[in-house]
Structure formats: C-alpha cells, structure tokens
Amino acid sequence: MSIKVSVVIPVYNPGRYIEDCIASLLRQSLPDDEYEAIFVDDGSTDETPERLDRLAAEHPHMHVIHQEGSGWSGKPRNVGIEAAKGEFIQFVDNDDWLGDEALERMYNYGVQNNADVIVGKMAGKGRPVPLELFRKNRPHANVENAPLIDSLTPHKMFRKEFLDKHNLRYKEGRRRLEDHVFVTEAYLRAENVAVLSDYLCYYHVKREDASNAGFQRFDPVGYFKNLREALDVVEELTEPGPLRDRLFRRWLRNEMVERMRGQRLLKLPEDYRRELFDEIHKVVVERFGPGVAAGLQPTQQIVAGLISANRLAEIEEFAQWEAGIKPFGSLESLGWENGKLTIGFTAEYKSAGEPITFRADGEKDLLVPPLSRTGLDAIALLGADTSAPLAKSKVDLVVRERATAAEFFQPVELTREKVAVEGREGHFRQVLHATSVVDPLSAANGAPLDAGIWDVLIRISSCGWTKETRLGSVRTAEARRGRRAAVIGSPARLVLPYWTDPHGNLSLDVDQGTSRIGYEFADLTPADVTVTTGPGRLSAVLPFHVQGECDAPVKLTEITTGRSVAVTGTLTARTTGDAELRADLSSDELVDGHWRMDLTLPSNGAGKPVQLPLALDVSVSRGVVVKRLAAAAADLAAKGPGGRTPGSRPVKPTFLRRAARKLRRTLKK
Template identity: 50%
Template sequence: MVEVGVPKVSVVVPAYNCGRHIEKLVASLLRQSLPADEFEAIFVDDGSTDGTGERLDRLAAEHPHIRALHIENSGWPSRPRNLGIEAARGEYVFFADDDDWFADQALERLYDCAKTYDADVVIGKMAGHGRAVPRELFRKNRFDATLENSPLIDSLTCHKMFRRSFLNEHGLRFPEGGKRRLEDHALVVRAYFLSRHTSVLSDYTCYHHAQRGDARNVTAARLEPASYFASVRDVLDVVTAHTEPGPLRDRLHRRWLRNEMINRLRGKRLLNAPEDWVEQVAAEVQQIIKETFAPGVAAGLPPLQRAVAYLTEHGRVADLRRLARWESGVAGHGRIDALRPDEHAVTVTVAAELRSADQPIGFRADGGRDVLVLPVDEISPEVLDSTAQVRKARLDVVARRRETGDEIFLPVQFQTERVTGGDGTETVHLVHRATTTIDFRALNGGRTRGSWLLKARITNAGWTEDAQLPLLFICPADGVPPRIRDERKVWNWLRSAVARRVRR
C-alpha cells in the first residue's frame, strides 16, 4: 500500500539552458493519464542563464505537482539527478531529460507494471528521434528480466523507473565530480545486478528519446579519450565484481567493446573524426582489449566487429580507415515483391539485401565455412568466419508510425536465398525474403490512427540496416482499414511526367 499523500511516481529532470526544447516534456507531463495528485515532477535547474529557471518557477506556481529546484552550475546531469532523488517523495522515481517527452499513458502504465510484478526497475519502450534506442530488448514484454535471460545490457541510459526505497537501500547515486561520462551506466549496471525484479514494458511506447537539432545538450560534445575510457574501465570493473569468469561476463563486457569502442572505429563515425583523435581512441581500445578482456569477448562479436577489434589490437589504424571507407557505403536495399490487401489486413512480401555501394556483401567458401569478404588483407579466415551469422541472418519487417516514431515488429515468415556471384568465384551473397500480414485492428494494440511506414530490417554479419519500403498506410482512426499509398506508383508517375516534358 502507498502512504496517503505519497505520490506514486516522482519524475526527476535535470535542466540547463534548455529554452524551447523543454516544452514537449512539459506538455507531455501535463497530459499524463495518471492523475496530477498521484505524481510529481521535480525540475532541477543546473544554473541556467537563458531564463529556464524563471520558466520553471512559473510552471511550478501554476501546477502544484511540479517543483523547481535551483543550484549553482555543476556542468553535468549527475548532481541535479542526485538532488532530485533526495527531494523526491514518490514510491518510484523516473529520470527524464529536458529535451525528451512521455507518451500520454506512460507513467500510469509503468507504475501499474511495477506494482503488478513487484519490480525494483521498470524499463518502458522507447522511440528514438535522431538517437538510437534498444531494438531487441523491446521485441516483447519481459516481466522478470535479468542480465542472464534477456538483452538488458542493451539499455544503459537512466530513462527508467526505479523504486525509490531500492535506490536508497543500496546507495545508488550518479557519480559526481566533474564531467563524468557514462554516469548513467555506473548506476544502471549496479541496479541490474541488485534488482530483485526488473520488468520491460514493450507493448506501449512510453518514452521519446530525442537528439536536439542544435546538439547543445551537455553530453553532445566529442569525448576526451583518456577520461572517457577511464569511465569505461570503471563500469567494466562493476561487471567484473559481480560475475565469475566465463560466458556471462564475456557477453556483458562485449557490450562496451561493441558500443563504446568498436563502433567509434568504423564507418562514417571514424571517417568524420580528426585523425589524432582516432589514434588516441585506437590506443585506448587496444590497451583495454589486451589488459581487460578475456579472449571470448572479441570472439563473440559478429565478423565485421571482430575484424575491427583485430585491426585495433594489432595497431593497424591505416587499415581501420580503409575498412571504414568501404563500410560507409553499406546500406540495406529492399523492395516489395507482392501486396495483397484485404478488408482489415494487408499481406506484404518483401525482398532485401545488404550492399556496399552497388555490390552485395559477399561471403567466400573456405573449407565449409562462409568467410566475409572485406577490402583489407591479412585478416585470418577465423576472424572473418561468418558461418554462424549467415545461419542466423534474419529479415524483420517493422511498422513505424510517422507522427510519433512508434516502431512495431511485425510477425514474419522469412527465408534466405544464397545467390552465387556469377564472376567465376565461389563468392555468394544473401537475399532475404519475408511475408507479413498486418491486421490493422490489432496492430499496436489497436492504436493505429496516423500514417505507418514499412521498413525492412536486415541483420547479418555485424550489420543491422533498415531499408525504407515504398508503402504508406494511412489510418484516419484507430482500428479502421487503411488507405494504402504505393510510393512506387507515385515515382513511376513522376518519372513518366518528367520523360513527357523532356520529349516535348
């Protein structure tokens, strides 16, 4: 039972010079289906100089369930969040950013999930707007998720709901003292290990995570390699302290090798970075691979990332750049092979593949193995062995609501075809085909009003790439049959019109 007068949820928001970017968050809090007397929002103004503090004071004066605290500028979200925890009265605490926003029923659904499953931590489905959000984690509801049985490690931002007594019981706070990168990782990883029950709510998009167009949020600046990777080592030490050597520790460590290290040294991200910065990052990553990770950490990566780790470990920065130039052209390519509408449902058949520029991603036969073909020499076939990944390659079809960014995995039947290169070699590439039936009475729990785009999502050999499909489903109301706009016909009409003008 909740004490009388105690809010169910406290939303803690660090705010610094956010200007108009805070308006979406404020509006979403005022629209919450959870009654205003059952939650509170605590904005901690981190010494703003642009009028944000005054805006928050006016907001608090108008709405009793909103509070504004003011502190001298700390320069980082950790201290405002910690002060928000101390000021919070709610049974649960949710950490939000000032440029993000909530779906209308988010707090009510998250709280109900927490109470139903007695959860210390609840993770609500996120939609990304210019920012990456976890995909596999939100494929289904997970009401007793652990680091062993689910991809919790893919979600390390603090935009979650935590039982306040749980935070206090274990002294879970964000590290302070300057600009400490990965401050959310430090808290969230500990919380995962200590939580008695963790739930993932995937059937309703709760939180919208946005990248500001002006990129002025405090964590957007380019990292300083030495201090950043010191923070990475600190989080890796947390994992090491809570696990024994073996597959689980390797899998968890692999998350930081993949996301914080390898992904900074590949593709457009590497090519767009200053050369001296790349050299520093490569040196830091090389040291961590050699000194911290067991061999199973890199060995469990897909072949492309294994290749990047291999080149980094051996100090081959020039080859990293050569590989990045090639990978920067990799994209998913998809097409509609069949479209069969019914009264409330539409059946779509999709074909898709990965290409670099105009060439399909290829695999070479080598002693019964599929070996990824890359434009870099002297990488052993063992590093590039893609046999397991080719076997597990998949094609998903995803519906994305254009107005909100909600993404729904559609049920598919899919198969993969091996196509020979036709150049006299034993190289093959993969063409994936999938069929899905979209029932617009059931899609997104029947909440279908809006315009829905389709994407083919190809996962293979270290890439997950989306290919936009030329279909738009327009639903004027929830659960009604959609109007289908086939963009292929639009483009064909435009091409024909242009051709007619040229002939004149």
C-alpha cells in the first residue's frame, strides 16, 4: 500500500521533550503501513540518537537519518522532504505533538478538497497560535478570503508533488524566519489551501526550560535581514495594491509594532531596545508604503507612525500607558436551560484599575491616551488616526481545556453601551454586555467537550487591543445562585460549573475531571429527604439540572460492618429547576444499622461514586430515619467502644475519628 503521509521531524538535543512527540506518532489512527515518520537528527549530542535508533528498530514505519549539525532546522527539513515517500508531508517540531487522528483527518480533508496545503487546528501550550483562522472549517482558503497569513509556522501538511513542482525548500543555515519564507510562498503558489478547524491537530509547546529556538533573544540585524526575504517573496508573487499591503501588514503588526508596545518593549534592556528599534525603523522606511499602516488598528497606527518618525522616546511613553491596560469582566448571570449553560457578563478595558475613557468629537469617538504634551504633539504631527472604532468592539467567550490548551469559541450576543463619565463632559467609557449559550454537547466546533476541566475566559478586542481574562472572580448574587451541576444528553453526561481556588474563576468540570461534585451536596439535610413505607422508597431533592430522567445507582454501606447493598436510583427533572433522586429501599438486606449513602451520577464512562452527607438509621421499631452523617457517627460513638447495633461488630473509635475528619474536610470545602 502506498504511503499517504510522511511526517518530517528535525531533531536537535530535545532530551525528554521528544517523548510526547514520539508517543503521539505511535498513536496515530492511520494504519502503520499508510504513514511514516522521518526523524532527521541534526548532530544531537545528547541521548536522542540512540533513543531514535531503538525506536526505528522496533517500528518499521519509524525512520532516522543522522547528519552533522547544520545549526538550524531548514536543512533537516529539506533532507526529510527528499527522503519522504508519502503523498503529503507533515512537519512537526521535536518538542510538539499531534492529535491522535490528526494525520488521518488532515489527509482525508486535503484529498477531499484537492488541497496543496492543509492547515490543522493548533493549540498553544505556553505559545501563541492563530485564533481567528480556526473559528470554522475553511475548505477553500487563500490569502484573500482567509487570515492564512497569521499562521506562518511550518507545522502544516503539504502535497509533496506541489513542493517538488515549485522546488519549494527551506533556506538553510543558522537563520531566522525560514518558515515564513517557505510558508508564504506555499500559500501564494497553492491552487487551494484547506483549513481544518473541527479537530485539534497540532499541539505547539513551550518547553519548561524555555529553550525552544523561537524563545531565544535574536540579533536584530540578522533577524530583519531574514524578514526582508519573506517580504521579497510577497513582492515577487503579488502586484502592488491592497492585497500586497494587507500581507505586508502582518509583518509590520506582528514583528515590528507589537515588539514596540507595552511590557514587551519595556522589559527589554535599554541598549537592546534601541538596537531593535533602529532595525525596525529601517525596514518600515525602506519597504512599507502608507497603505500598509493605514489598515492597522488606531493604537497600532500610533506606534507605527512613531516608528516611521524615529520617535523612540514617545513610543516608550505610549508603552508605559498601554502596559497598564487590562481586560475586565463581570459575571452577571449563570444558569441552565434545556441542557445548555447561559452565561451573561459585561466586559471593558481598565487602566490602573479605572475604566478606559474616550472623548466624543462630533460624530467621532477619540482615544484619550494620558501622554505628555510632547507625546501628544508628536502623534498629532504624524496625522495618525486616533479615532476609536468602538462600533467594532467585540468580546468572545472561549472555553479552554486545561490539560491540552485546546480552545473553542462560543456564540455570543453583544450590545455596546456608552456610559458617561461623571464630571468630565464629553467623556465616556464603553461597556460590552454579552450573553453566551454554551452547549457542552456541541461546544467543540460542533463536537462534545471532552472529559476534563474547561476554563472559561473572555477575549476583548477593541481599538487595537486584544486581551483575555478569566471570568467569574467578580460575580453577582444571581450568578452565584444559578451555578449548579447538570446531567445532559443521551447517554447522560455530567457537567459541573464551579469556582476555582483561590481566585474564584468559572470553570467547567466535564464528566468528573475533579472530585468537586461531592461539594454540591454539602448543604443537603434530612429535611430534603423523604422516606415512604410500604415498598420502601427514598426521595431527595438535589441541586441539579436534569433533562428528563436518567439512572443514578445508590450504594448503601453499613457503617459498622462495611457491608454494602446496591439499590436502583433515578434522577428526574423537577419544575423548580432542580432534580429529584428516587431510590428503592425495598431490599431485604437493609437490616438494622446506620447506612452511609454513595450516589453514582451519570457520566461519560464509569461514573465515580459520590458520598452524600446523610445516613439512614434503620431499625425494626422506628423504620428508616434520615440523619446527617455526622450525627449518625456521633450516635455510634456515644455507645462507646463496646457498643454495637444488633448483628454488628463493635464500633472502633479510630474509624469514627477518621470518618469525622473526612466529613469535616468535605463540608469545609
């Protein structure tokens, strides 16, 4: 069978960080005879060469090429291209890894859409990745109809015939941005680029030792010399005009303007800051016409204008102001309806703890940066656009899986409000009012959220600032009251919104990724429970959102003997919005004693039993009496070491002390 995909991995001294990469390649859903991995060892001096040789000996579809060190990843990638036998080539860095179905899904998607390049959804573990590009699937993308230019890392799949046809290869030697040159040319020459966004294909990882090549401080002269080569590709393959300006804007924004903003600039040593600025100034003056900066956001235009005018001092002053700008969100409401979680919130930007303000000038809204007269005059002389396009302000709500950093945008309904600033005529702040409906069964670009912990955050975009913050630490009483767990879908799944420790932010625990579900029952009292005689049935009101009815088995354990009895249970939705637990108590095995209750809630896979803070005191004379578990333990302790219930062994004080300590910890949380 012909090979569908060749995975090329340049390798240099990754140490233990290569293990995740190897494991992900061995887990691929493609059959082993339909893909190959080619590790190109670029002169590693650690234990990696031996590790790769053992891997290749054990797995025939894993190959290793050893070569003398070339100093960078361009040459090993080119060597891998020449050795590849696959129809497509996927590039992976040795400290990153792939989703288990990445190769199969990307290959099928590429073939289906006759694509020369396939861009799979990325997650950044400590590293930035494109966000807007992956909002949706884009089967027929190009640089004009999609923000492809925002993704210039090499971690994509390329048709090998396409690479050979255009002699597309990486520039070699110790250099920067060789991937920008390669990927930009591929985008501009490709007949079609397909963007796959409904499956997380690539995990882009920042190493704990921060020794990834991209995190090392660079020589500004060499860096911007290499950057000019990417600009040369754009000039060669496009005509002067709006498209070229828009492509150039990517480098002006990301590689130049953003390096001159806020803390990113201020944390640099002054001598290096000046050296970096001088090289950026040269490129801006040499290569970019006025149409490039004109498409930037207002704050970015201001910085770009100051770069052109060679005004580093004013840039530093502007950076001091921007460094203090923070996103802020307030959780206004929270609640379940028909298996979906509705999250209402407000959002705005603040500086030094106070809301950012704007000034109305006729029909225009203007930025009001608190700069010195020199700085304001410099901006005015540049003619930079200081208008605030507040009608374009937006806020996104994103759920991010904590372990993998996979994130997905959720639908948001938004209104914008101008709030007058007291005592400052013509000045106002902008507050964004938003509502998002999160459906855990389709929140991952149409697929269900995987089991685990999903953090909820908001991302505010306005006036050239795009910043994110967690949501929930500031919340209303209504939002606190609306927080409860939910059992949704068929088969049933368990979703628990909860406040994180210690900051109190909102996260979603899907299918018991934590043990927090037990805390939901801490306030349960005997008054919430009724027991009927006759056939024997227990009914309890639980703080749950449930759709219809689902199974919820209950295990009863006699405290003194440890003997257990499994009984059937169901959860049923109530009109009040909570749930009723019904358990069958007709078993003949429920003899005299104190019985602890453990509830198993529906979840994806095997549910974990949750201890309820209640106990059943069963006796022939009184029937069944519901007590707090602590009270039941106290009753037994009062009988002393020799005390016993009929047919039971003596209660050990050490057991009771352990049970009491465990219960106190649970109730405290």
